[in-house]
Amino acid sequence: MKRQTIFASIAGVVLLVVLALITVPMMDDDATSPAEDHPDDQTTEQEQVEDGPDLARELDEETADQLLSDYEQVFLDVVDNVDDEQYAVDFDTQQEVHDHFKQVMTPSQSQTIFLNYFEADDQGVYVIPMDGKTFINPDEDYELTERGDERYTIEQTQSNPQMGTVTFRYDIRYSNDQEAWLIRETESEQIEDTDxxxxxxxxxxxxxxxxxxxxxxxxxxxxxxxxxxxxxxxxxxxxxxxxxxxxxxxxxxxxxxxxxxxxxxxxxxxxxxxxxxxxxxxxxxxxxxxxxxxxxxxxxxxxxxxxxxxxxxxxxxxxxxxxxxxxxxxxxxxxxxxxxxxxxxxxxxxxxxxxxx
The missing domain is CATH 3.10.450 (Nuclear Transport Factor 2; Chain: A,)
Incomplete structure (x- = not known):
């Protein structure tokens, strides 16, 4: 009877040791798995953000309104302040005008505007006398259309006795260098001609x-x-x-x-x-x-x-x-x-x- 009791005790101790040997690794695995997996997850998510495609920027109406207002204003900044000989008061060189215009338009559009409305000489920037330039009016209805690749067009039709009925169209592009929307090109189309x-x-x-x-x-x-x-x-x-x-x-x-x-x-x-x-x-x-x-x-x-x-x-x-x-x-x-x-x-x-x- 005593021998059986001793044998049972030894068997019990052996069983406890075996269970302990099995349980400790399992506990270690449970404890270490999250710590080992988490960095991998972080790396994967970071790589997805860095390597994934950029989200296309959208031109909303509020930003478009501001761009239209600024486009007109930078032009008026030059033409509305001239001396008695039609020279711009606040701009002495063509480059100064371009630097002012680049806030809202591409270099090519700035060059087009300058050639149509200004001349540069030793005396400064001459404002060519002519009828006022017509702009898209942000306070009136206009059509904002997405063209893809961070490109939009803005169209507006205006009518008055002086010019008749004309549709104005602006091509808008996003500049990564300036981190801003810029007017790339403008055009107008005569809709009807009153005889x-x-x-x-x-x-x-x-x-x-x-x-x-x-x-x-x-x-x-x-x-x-x-x-x-x-x-x-x-x-x-x-x-x-x-x-x-x-x-x-x-x-x-x-x-x-x-x-x-x-x-x-x-x-x-x-x-x-x-x-x-x-x-x-x-x-x-x-x-x-x-x-x-x-x-x-x-x-x-x-x-x-x-x-x-x-x-x-x-x-x-x-x-x-x-x-x-x-x-x-x-x-x-x-x-x-x-x-x-x-x-x-x-x-x-x-x-x-x-x-x-």
């Missing part, structure tokens, strides 16, 4: 409505409008700018518009009185005839419009007169039109014609 007769009709209606602001909109920006009381145009005829015409409503100054044919005395009238006497349009809203480049001769005064404006399109609104006065109360208004830089017809002269003694 001469339609422009003339708008002008006649503007005069009839006494809407000087509308008439100013149809004025040729570079030439203004020449006003001739008779079809024999001369260098003595008055020419008014777009801004002056827009102010005719409030202009009480008496101007000498020419000399009355057959009487010899000066035509001294305010703009309002001149329009009443020499540009009566109430009977021309539905004219008896409309002539385009026909240069008809109705009275005794020689019509020399074609000689004075050889490149113009002339639309004549004609009233034949009434039986009551045997047709002697006829009159015409010749709307003389030339194309502006946008290829749009705009008024360069309003020439009156009526029976004279």
């Amino acid at each position: 001469a007769e339609e422009v003339a009709e708008n002008v006649i209606h503007a005069i009839d409505d006494q809407d000087m602001s509308a008439l100013a909109d149809w004025t040729h920006t570079s030439h203004g409008i020449l006003f001739s009381p008779y079809v024999n145009v001369s260098d003595e005829d008055l020419i008014f700018s777009e801004a002056e015409i827009a102010n005719f409503d409030e202009d009480d100054e008496i101007y000498t518009w020419g000399v009355y044919d057959g009487r010899g005395d000066d035509i001294d009238l305010t703009p309002e009185d001149y329009f009443d006497e020499f540009l009566p349009t109430n009977l021309l809203i539905e004219p008896d005839d409309i002539y385009v480049n026909e240069f008809s001769q109705h009275g005794n005064v020689l019509n020399n419009i074609d000689d004075y404006f050889p490149d113009a399109t002339v639309v004549e609104y004609h009233h034949e007169g009434t039986d009551e006065y045997d047709g002697m109360d006829w009159f015409s208004i010749h709307v003389v039109l030339e194309e502006n830089e946008h290829g749009q017809y705009r008024v360069v002269a309003l020439v009156s014609d009526q029976w004279t003694i």
